[in-house]
Amino acid sequence: MRRARKARAPRPNPHELMPPEGVPISLEVAAIGTRIAAQLTDLVVTFIGSVALVILLVVLKVTDPDTIFALAAFLFFAIRVPYYIVSELLWNGRTLGKRLMAIKVVAEDGGTLTAHALVARNLMKEAEIFLPATLVFTLDSASPLASILTTLWILATLVVPLANPRRRRLGDMIAGTYVVRLPVPILLSDVSRGPVPVRQAAGQGFSFYPHQLDHYGVYELQTLEALLRAGERPKGGAAAAKNHAESLAAVIEKIRLKIGYPDPVPEAERQAFLKAFYNAQRAHLEQRQLLGERRENKFHASAEPAAAPDATPAPATEKT
Amino acid sequence: MMTDDATLIRSARFRKEREASLSRLESLVARAETQGLHRMSFAEARDLAELYRQATSSLAIAREISLDKALLDYLEALTARAYLSVYAPQERLGGLVRRFLTEGAPQAMRAAWLFVALGFLSLGLGALAGYLLYFDSPDWYHVFLPPEMAGGRGPEASTAYLRSVIFSDGEDQDGLGAFAVFLFSNNTRIAFLAFGLGVFLGLPAILLTFYNGLSLGAFLALHVDRGLGWELGGWLSIHGVTELSAVAIACGGGLKLGAALLFPGRRTRRAALAEAGRDAVKLAIVAAIMLIAAAALEGFGRQLVQDTTTRYTIGWAVGALWLAWFTLAGRKPA
Numbered sequence: 001m002r003r004a005r006k007a008r009a010p011r012p013n014p015h016e017l018m019p020p021e022g023v024p025i026s027l028e029v030a031a032i033g034t035r036i037a038a039q040l041t042d043l044v045v046t047f048i049g050s051v052a053l054v055i056l057l058v059v060l061k062v063t064d065p066d067t068i069f070a071l072a073a074f075l076f077f078a079i080r081v082p083y084y085i086v087s088e089l090l091w092n093g094r095t096l097g098k099r100l101m102a103i104k105v106v107a108e109d110g111g112t113l114t115a116h117a118l119v120a121r122n123l124m125k126e127a128e129i130f131l132p133a134t135l136v137f138t139l140d141s142a143s144p145l146a147s148i149l150t151t152l153w154i155l156a157t158l159v160v161p162l163a164n165p166r167r168r169r170l171g172d173m174i175a176g177t178y179v180v181r182l183p184v185p186i187l188l189s190d191v192s193r194g195p196v197p198v199r200q201a202a203g204q205g206f207s208f209y210p211h212q213l214d215h216y217g218v219y220e221l222q223t224l225e226a227l228l229r230a231g232e233r234p235k236g237g238a239a240a241a242k243n244h245a246e247s248l249a250a251v252i253e254k255i256r257l258k259i260g261y262p263d264p265v266p267e268a269e270r271q272a273f274l275k276a277f278y279n280a281q282r283a284h285l286e287q288r289q290l291l292g293e294r295r296e297n298k299f300h301a302s303a304e305p306a307a308a309p310d311a312t313p314a315p316a317t318e319k320t
Numbered sequence: 321m322m323t324d325d326a327t328l329i330r331s332a333r334f335r336k337e338r339e340a341s342l343s344r345l346e347s348l349v350a351r352a353e354t355q356g357l358h359r360m361s362f363a364e365a366r367d368l369a370e371l372y373r374q375a376t377s378s379l380a381i382a383r384e385i386s387l388d389k390a391l392l393d394y395l396e397a398l399t400a401r402a403y404l405s406v407y408a409p410q411e412r413l414g415g416l417v418r419r420f421l422t423e424g425a426p427q428a429m430r431a432a433w434l435f436v437a438l439g440f441l442s443l444g445l446g447a448l449a450g451y452l453l454y455f456d457s458p459d460w461y462h463v464f465l466p467p468e469m470a471g472g473r474g475p476e477a478s479t480a481y482l483r484s485v486i487f488s489d490g491e492d493q494d495g496l497g498a499f500a501v502f503l504f505s506n507n508t509r510i511a512f513l514a515f516g517l518g519v520f521l522g523l524p525a526i527l528l529t530f531y532n533g534l535s536l537g538a539f540l541a542l543h544v545d546r547g548l549g550w551e552l553g554g555w556l557s558i559h560g561v562t563e564l565s566a567v568a569i570a571c572g573g574g575l576k577l578g579a580a581l582l583f584p585g586r587r588t589r590r591a592a593l594a595e596a597g598r599d600a601v602k603l604a605i606v607a608a609i610m611l612i613a614a615a616a617l618e619g620f621g622r623q624l625v626q627d628t629t630t631r632y633t634i635g636w637a638v639g640a641l642w643l644a645w646f647t648l649a650g651r652k653p654a
Contacts, residue, residue, distance in 0.1 A: 023376040026396045092408040112407045120601045127516030174597035183397035188390035192332045222389045283329040
């Protein structure tokens with residue numbers, strides 16, 4: 001008998017969403033704490049709304065004091081449910097609380113959020129969050145079975161979001177949605193651009209040989225980018241500037257030692273040297289990447305042989 | 321100064337060529353997010369979609385050829401924001417409500433008729449069991465209806481008292497208050513629990529509905545025992561037809577979810593749950609609408625209408641209206 005072995009698919013990255021265009025988009029899954037904060041904000045908003053309505057009804061003498069609590073509870077419910085659905089529908093998956101916390105609901109299939117999805121996830125919210133929350137207040141020691149069941153229910157609804165990588169609650173699963181953090185697009189300048197530094201003493205730029213550029217990878221390059229950026233826009237006082245100058249010097253010494261650059265770099269040309277090195281290194285690494293060899297970090301040379309055997313699949317054992 | 325294109329490295333040229341269109345996309349996205357797509361002009365909306373698609377391809381290329389972290393981060397974030405505003409829901413609220421009432425709800429009810437029937441069945445069986453058990457021994461009454469829930473209406477109450485409750489003129493409560501109190505009564509809780517707990521394999525939904533039927537049956541039996549069966553029927557009918565149907569429908573929705581988990585077929589359980597959710601959610605909304613209608617009938621109708629025959633007529637006429645909605649609306653012309 002031959003048993004078909006299920007090939008284990010690689011686990012998809014939870015922070016990536018595939019839109020219809022077919023280019024995966026990075027959207028970071030919202031943290032649980034952020035979502036709770038948004039939830040609390042929404043609760044406060046709807047609570048204030050219903051209290052205002054109740055006060056209005058009392059002032060207008062439409063109701064009498066005996067039933068005011070039942071009426072308030074009903075109004076809270078009748079405001080809360082449509083509030084979540086309508087606000088998420090009109091504001092593209094964001095309630096007031098979510099706007100404040102810069103998170104939003106997205107559809108996991110990469111399509112448009114449908115009305116059905118929003119209704120489903122918010123109706124389930126009633127069963128998942130609000131119902132157990134109100135049940136907590138009715139717990140008493142007289143009925144241990146009910147208490148245990150309620151506790152189990154609450155635990156189950158708490159565990160579900162923690163047990164899946166996209167932090168989805170049951171309502172999200174039924175609706176096919178999850179919640180992401182809104183990314184903020186900020187375009188920083190291109191470090192490689194701007195005046196190409198000219199070496200004053202020799203009258204020409206710094207130049208590097210290809211073998212000198214074979215030491216580092218993407219990680220080091222982007223760390224250097226951050227360092228150069230800090231040098232371009234100095235912040236803080238004299239102490240910070242001195243600190244930065246010292247780290248520049250240290251970095252340059254390390255690089256010179258590693259790549260075997262013979263000439264010492266005078267203090268005035270440190271930034272220029274690093275910029276020239278960044279440009280040369282980036283051009284070199286980008287070319288390697290274009291040729292199919294992406295170098296993640298300076299350990300790329302030692303990592304290569306180890307990575308090779310992974311390409312050949314392990315021989316499958318077959319039972320006959 | 322040597323800043324002409326020839327001295328730039330390839331990825332820097334790549335970035336320079338696209339910066340203008342990317343910043344235009346950024347401003348369009350900001351407008352779409354603050355005003356909404358439908359308030360933008362045609363040209364702007366077209367440019368947004370066009371530039372978004374360009375940005376996705378730029379992103380795909382940049383991931384391959386560029387090590388400029390600033391550009392990569394910006395492109396990732398901008399493309400994501402643009403994606404979110406391009407694929408924002410464009411439905412109007414009014415259209416949604418109309419579509420739900422005329423098509424979605426009745427179609428879902430018909431599609432899930434088996435589960436709704438199961439809901440009615442468990443309610444009916446429960447009522448039958450409660451009814452028979454009461455005649456077996458009246459002690460069962462307080463097992464099904466704890467004294468604090470029965471409100472003094474138990475086997476120990478006098479027939480006169482039972483009659484007075486059925487025909488109370490309701491001076492103790494105004495309409496709105498009774499409406500609200502009703503909504504937080506036992507049956508609403510049961511309906512919600514039955515739907516919500518249906519996810520847990522459907523059993524709790526059946527048990528709860530059955531239990532609801534048990535107390536109903538025992539309550540009915542008590543009044544039949546005292547010769548008040550016909551009067552109680554009227555008292556219950558005016559809102560009960562709507563209300564108990566809502567409980568059964570909510571139970572049906574819960575069962576639909578539970579069945580999807582139990583018998584997913586060839587799909588994954590999650591996919592089955594998501595698919596069942598489409599109908600189940602509509603059933604839940606229908607149940608909620610019916611509960612509100614029942615509350616209105618209870619709050620305003622029961623005190624005004626004291627005649628038993630009229631109570632029957634109103635209750636079952638409303639029930640017939642619900643049935644007509646579920647069976648007739650939203651059918652495609654053959």
